[in-house]
Amino acid sequence: MDVVIYHNPGCGTSRNALALIRHAGIEPHVIDYQTCPPSRELLAQLIERMGMNVRDVLRVKGTPYAELGLGDPKLTDAELLDAMIAHPILINRPIVVTDRGVKLCRPSDMVLDLLPELPMADFVKDDGEICLRDSEAADRDAGMVAALTAEGLPTDDLTEPGRRFFAYRTLTGEVVGYAGWELYGADVFLRSLAVLPGWRGKGVGKAIVARIARRAFDEGARSAWLMTTSATPFFEAIGFKRVERADAPEAILETRQAKGLCPSSAVVLKKAIRL
Template sequence: MAVTIYHNPDCGTSRNTLKLVRHFGIDPQVIEYVKTPPSRDVLAAILAKAGLTPRDVVRKKGTPYADLGLASAGDDALLDAMIAHPILINRPLVVTDEAAALCRPSDIVLDLLPVMTGTDAFKEEGVSFLRDVPIPPSHPGLIAALKDEALPTDDLGEPNRTFYVYRSLAGAVLGYGGYELYGADVFLRSVVVTPDGRGKRIGRNLVPLLLYRAYRQGARTAWLLTNTAADFFEKIKFQRRPRSEAPQAILATRQAQSLCPSSAVLLSKTISF
């Protein structure tokens, strides 16, 4: 299949995405877009194909975003700025004949490729690439994993829940996760790494995938409650919050109302890629 990757070799996520595409025997067209930026029309077409806005793909860190005063810029101004300063284009953008995506995290490129089984592959940092697959709340593996960790299962079948299983490329089950979506706020829940995945930094890669799925459904701020994993979530940029700062929809969840102990720590994070 034809694959084009708008690549920045200085970016670890971009390098990992390219590695994963090549792992399946695909030789993509690689465009180092900082040196050879796309035209305005081409970039606009890629974003339309991916279902993204210029705001979704503008990069702030390490760019002239603030100096150019782009915080309140509209789509046209953002597109103009990204063409004039291609470092503003987040990376990597991957395009096939059928679809396109901003592959952050790099595992997202699997959405664009044929479903292929094979040997495991690992990111530069040594962690396994993950394939996330939607599952029903009645999934026996999910229920068993949550019970093993004494995490709530009583409300799994209620409305507004989305769950995933996370597997290695060879098919090993490495974790589960889910969320409840409330407009621009999302409540992360049921996040657990299986025994086969522990000590392998799976959680650090599972959570960004979960946030990506929620973001594509409109979420912009993530919330969670935990009685045991606050330190882990703080390491991946979540911040502790008093419950008085949480939106009412989050405070009204079953977990906040009754299933999590009052001692559980509330954390939140603005979702960005």
């Protein structure tokens, strides 16, 4: 398989994606886009092939984004592309191209979507987080129901419309946890997050949240919401902020969990989904 990665060697996510490609037995064509940026036409083509908006591929952190005023919603795609070509550091990374498609691989294990589905040894990222695959789970998946029940999490509404659930496995196939969502336009309600006991304390929960948030982003979500009675410190540690219940969107407040399955004492948390 031919693989091209637009890479920033100073970026941990980009380094992990590159290492995963090599872990799969593939030596990619590595392009340091800061020193050899794509042409304006090619960049526009890559973004189109990813099915993303130009602004979605615009990097904010560690770039001249603010000083250039790129947060102005009146700027056109053409103007944003001009800025990205003039300042390649504004191009988010890594962008990976294979015969299976083009993807901005954030988190880095999203690159697995573009690689052959071959047996692989487990892979640990350079921050100690294990790489995970995700797959859709049935709403009454026995393993998921057992995991949620063991954690005292609601299961009464699993079969209702509008829910999607995912199982998370290591590269060698061991199930480590589950999570689900209810999507309401630009808001996604994250739910049914359970990490199996043997995998707690190993960064799996953080990895699952990052993975499911990216899947929701690709479906149009830009804000992630959740409710919890016991895991507030964990979610705050990964960037969620407490929100007054009355300030949550009506669609979130109308969920079965908000209206009764979660106790009124549950904390409401929110996080913007950014790549």
